[in-house]
Amino acid sequence: MSKTGKTGLSRRRVLEGGAALVAGAVAMPAYLRAQGAAIKIGILQPVTGALAFDGAQGQIGAVAAIKAINDKGGIKSLGGAKLEMVFGDARSTPEGGTAEVERMAAEGVVAIVGGFASPICLAATQAASRYDLGYIVDVGVSDQIVSRGLTNTFRFAPGFGIVTKSALDNLVTINDAAGKPARTVVLVHEDGLFGSGLAKLMQAELPKRGFEILDTIAHPTPARDMSNVALQIRSKNPDLIIPSSYYGEFVLLARTMQQQKIKPKGIFCVLNGAASNYRFVKEFPEAAQNVMDCNHWYDPRNAVAQALKKEVEASGKFFTYNVALNYSGVLLLADAIERAASADRKAIVAALASSTFAGHIMPYGPTQFVGGQNTGAAPVNTQVQDNDIKVIFPASFADAKPVFPVPA
Amino acid sequence: MTSLDILAAAVLNGLMSGAVYALIAVGLTLVYGVLHIINFAHGAILSAAMFAAYLAFQAGVDPYVAMVPLALIFFGLGYGLQRLVIGPASHGDDRNILLITLGLSIVIENLLLAVFNSDTRTVDVAYGFSTLDLGFTFLALPRAAAFGVSCLVAVLLWILLAQTDTGKAIRAVAKEKLGASLAGIDVAHIYAVTFGLGAACLAIAACLLLPTYYVHPRVGNAYVLVAFTIVVLGGMGSIPGAIAGGLFVGVVESLSGLMFGESLGQLGIFVIFILVLLIRPTGLFGAKA
Numbered sequence: 001m002s003k004t005g006k007t008g009l010s011r012r013r014v015l016e017g018g019a020a021l022v023a024g025a026v027a028m029p030a031y032l033r034a035q036g037a038a039i040k041i042g043i044l045q046p047v048t049g050a051l052a053f054d055g056a057q058g059q060i061g062a063v064a065a066i067k068a069i070n071d072k073g074g075i076k077s078l079g080g081a082k083l084e085m086v087f088g089d090a091r092s093t094p095e096g097g098t099a100e101v102e103r104m105a106a107e108g109v110v111a112i113v114g115g116f117a118s119p120i121c122l123a124a125t126q127a128a129s130r131y132d133l134g135y136i137v138d139v140g141v142s143d144q145i146v147s148r149g150l151t152n153t154f155r156f157a158p159g160f161g162i163v164t165k166s167a168l169d170n171l172v173t174i175n176d177a178a179g180k181p182a183r184t185v186v187l188v189h190e191d192g193l194f195g196s197g198l199a200k201l202m203q204a205e206l207p208k209r210g211f212e213i214l215d216t217i218a219h220p221t222p223a224r225d226m227s228n229v230a231l232q233i234r235s236k237n238p239d240l241i242i243p244s245s246y247y248g249e250f251v252l253l254a255r256t257m258q259q260q261k262i263k264p265k266g267i268f269c270v271l272n273g274a275a276s277n278y279r280f281v282k283e284f285p286e287a288a289q290n291v292m293d294c295n296h297w298y299d300p301r302n303a304v305a306q307a308l309k310k311e312v313e314a315s316g317k318f319f320t321y322n323v324a325l326n327y328s329g330v331l332l333l334a335d336a337i338e339r340a341a342s343a344d345r346k347a348i349v350a351a352l353a354s355s356t357f358a359g360h361i362m363p364y365g366p367t368q369f370v371g372g373q374n375t376g377a378a379p380v381n382t383q384v385q386d387n388d389i390k391v392i393f394p395a396s397f398a399d400a401k402p403v404f405p406v407p408a
Numbered sequence: 409m410t411s412l413d414i415l416a417a418a419v420l421n422g423l424m425s426g427a428v429y430a431l432i433a434v435g436l437t438l439v440y441g442v443l444h445i446i447n448f449a450h451g452a453i454l455s456a457a458m459f460a461a462y463l464a465f466q467a468g469v470d471p472y473v474a475m476v477p478l479a480l481i482f483f484g485l486g487y488g489l490q491r492l493v494i495g496p497a498s499h500g501d502d503r504n505i506l507l508i509t510l511g512l513s514i515v516i517e518n519l520l521l522a523v524f525n526s527d528t529r530t531v532d533v534a535y536g537f538s539t540l541d542l543g544f545t546f547l548a549l550p551r552a553a554a555f556g557v558s559c560l561v562a563v564l565l566w567i568l569l570a571q572t573d574t575g576k577a578i579r580a581v582a583k584e585k586l587g588a589s590l591a592g593i594d595v596a597h598i599y600a601v602t603f604g605l606g607a608a609c610l611a612i613a614a615c616l617l618l619p620t621y622y623v624h625p626r627v628g629n630a631y632v633l634v635a636f637t638i639v640v641l642g643g644m645g646s647i648p649g650a651i652a653g654g655l656f657v658g659v660v661e662s663l664s665g666l667m668f669g670e671s672l673g674q675l676g677i678f679v680i681f682i683l684v685l686l687i688r689p690t691g692l693f694g695a696k697a
Contacts (some may be wrong), residue, residue, distance in 0.1 A: 046516075048521060048526075050626065051526075052521060052525070052526030052527040053525065053527050053528065053624075056525060056526065073415050090565060191670075191671040217669065217670060218669050218670060218671045218672060219670035219671060220671050220673070220674070222627075222629075222630040223670065224425060224621075224630055224631065224634075225421065225425050226552075227417075227421040227425075227548075227662075228418055228421060228423075228662055228665050228670060228673075229667050231414055231418060231421070231545070231666070232414075232666070235414055247528050248528050248622045248624070251528070251530060251622060252621070252622070255536070255537070255620070256548075259537050259538055259539055259548045260539070260545075260546050261539075261546060280527075280528070283529075283530050283531075283532055284530070284532060286537075307460075364443075407420060
C-alpha cells in the first residue's frame with residue numbers, strides 16, 4: 001500500500017468503491033428504470049441483398065410502431081421508459097441474421113422482432129434462444145420455425161399450413177357461390193422451397209375438392225422469360241391459374257399472359273409476391289385487374305391501419321403487408337414488456353407466451369400462442385378491383401365482393 | 409394448338425431471347441478478346457444501364473428513343489472507367505484487372521441499391537402489349553424489335569471492326585499488344601475504346617429489355633451468367649461466336665425448358681456447354697491458342 005497518495009485514497013479503495021456502485025446499480029434496477037432508461041429492442045430485417053425490398057418495408061412498420069409507442073408515453077409499468085431500436089441488417093442470408101442477433105444480444109436488447117424470410121427466421125430464432133431472447137417472427141411462413149420446440153420463438157402471422165388451408169377453403173367457397181364455373185387448374189410455381197412446397201400441397205388437396213390439375217409448371221427465380229410458361233398455359237386452356245411466385249416473375253407472367261391474350265376465369269394466387277403489392281396494381285392495372293390472392297393483409301376497417309397506410313403512402317412508399325405485420329409485432333412486444341413490468345428477457349418471454357393482445361392492426365382475433373404459433377392469426381383473400389386491393393374474404397373483414405368468374 | 413405449333417413458338421421465343429443474350433455476350437467477348445480479362449462488372453453495368461433507361465423513361469423519353477444517346481453516354485462511361493480507373497489501378501497486371509472489375513461490380517450494385525432501393529420497377533409503354541399474330545402464336549412487338557436491333561448492332565460492330573481504322577487497331581491490339589504499340593497504336597486508348605464499346609452494347613441491350621422486363625439493382629446477374637456461358641461456348645473473344653452462341657443458347661434453353669420444365673431449362677445449355685468444351689475446347693468459333 002505504498003502507493004497511497006496525498007488524498008489518502010488507495011487504488012484498491014477506488015476499485016472497491018466502484019464495485020460497490022456497480023453492485024448497487026445491479027441490485028436496484030427498478031430504481032434506475034423508474035427514471036425512464038430506454039429499453040432496447042432488436043429489429044432484424046434484410047435491407048441489403050436479394051430481399052432488400054421486403055426488409056426495408058418491414059423496417060418502416062417497426063420504426064412507425066416504436067414511434068407510436070414512445071409518443072404515447074412509452075412503457076408505463078416501467079415509468080414511461082422509451083423503446084430504443086437496435087437495428088440489424090440480415091443481409092438476406094441466415095448467416096447475416098445470426099451475426100446480427102449475436103450483436104444485438106451483446107448490445108443488450110430485451111427481445112427481437114422481424115426476420116422476413118423463412119431461412120433467416122430459422123437461424124435467427126435459434127441464435128436468439130441461446131441468449132433467452134424472445135423472438136417475434138414477422139413473416140417467415142415455413143412451419144418448421146414453430147415446430148422445433150424453441151420456447152423463445154413466437155410467430156404472430158399465419159404459417160404455410162394455415163394459409164394453404166384457408167386458400168383452399170376460400171377458393172371452394174368463392175367457386176361454389178358463383179355456381180362452380182371453375183373445374184380445371186394449372187399450377188405455376190417458383191422452384192424454391194416456397195413455391196414447390198405450395199405446389200405439392202395443392203396437388204394433394206385440389207383433387208379432393210373437385211378440381212382437376214391439368215399441369216404443374218415450375219420456373220426458376222430469377223426467370224428471364226415467361227413466354228414458354230404462357231405457351232403451355234394457352235395449350236392447356238385451364239379455368240383457373242394458381243401461381244406462387246415472387247414479385248418479378250409474377251409480373252412477367254401476368255404481362256406475358258396479357259400479351260398472349262390468355263384470359264382464364266380466374267387467377268387465384270397463394271402468398272404471391274405481386275398480387276398484394278400496390279406497385280404492381282399501379283404499374284399494370286390491366287394485367288392486375290381481378291387477380292385474387294390469399295395472403296397476409298392488414299385489417300382494412302381498422303382506423304390505426306388506415307392512418308398508418310396514409311402516412312406510409314404520403315412518404316412515397318407502398319403499404320405492403322410487411323409494414324402492417326412489423327408494426328403489429330412491435331406493438332405485441334411492447335404489450336408484453338408492459339405486462340412483464342420488467343426488462344428481464346425471461347419475464348418478457350413468459351409475458352409473450354401468455355399474451356392475449358388484441359390491439360394490433362391485422363384481421364386476427366386476440367393473440368394466443370400455442371407452441372409459438374399465434375392461433376388467432378389467419379390470412380385473408382384479396383382481389384385487385386378498380387386499381388385498388390380489396391379484401392373479399394372472410395366476410396367479417398371484407399370491404400368488397402369477389403368478382404368471379406372474371407368477365408371475358 | 410398442336411404440339412408442332414408449340415414447338416415453333418418455343419423456337420421463336422428462344423431466338424428472341426437469344427438475340428439479347430448475344431448482344432450482352434458480344435460486349436463481354438469483345439473485352440475479353442482485346443483486354444484478355446473477364447469483366448466481372450458486366451452485370452452491374454447492365455443493371456446501371458437499365459436504371460439509366462428507366463430514368464430516361466421517367467423523364468418522358470421512350471426507351472427506344474433513349475437507345476442511341478444512352479449508348480453514347482455509356483461508351484463514354486466505359487471509356488472513362490477503363491482509362492481512369494481500371495487501367496491505372498491494374499499496374500499492368502491482368503490479375504489485378506480481374507479483382508478491380510469484381511470490386512467495381514460491388515460498388516456499382518450497392519450504389520444503385522443506395523439510390524434506388526431494391527424495389528422492382530417496370531415501365532408501361534404503349535406498345536408493351538402489342539403483338540403480331542403469326543397464326544400459331546402471338547409475337548410480342550418489343551421482343552421482335554429487340555431481335556432486329558440486336559442483329560443490326562452485331563452487323564454494325566462487325567463492320568466497325570473489319571473496315572475502320574479503329575477496328576483494325578482493336579484487332580491488332582487483340583492479336584499482339586506489343587507489336588501494335590510498336591506500330592504506333594495507343595494501346596491504352598484502344599483498351600478504353602473496347603471497354604466503351606462493351607458498355608455501349610449493354611446500354612442498347614438495357615433499352616431493348618426494359619419494355620418487357622423489370623429492373624432492380626441486381627437484375628444484371630440474371631443475364632451475365634448466361635452471357636459468360638455464351639462467350640465460352642462461342643469462343644472467347646469471337647464476335648460471330650457470341651452471336652451464334654447467343655441464338656443457340658436461347659433456342660436450347662427455350663426447348664429444354666418446354667420439354668423438361670422451366671427449372672431445368674438451364675440444364676440443356678450446360679450439357680451442350682460441357683460437350684463443346686470436351687470436343688472443341690476453343691469454343692465453336694474460337695481460334696486455336
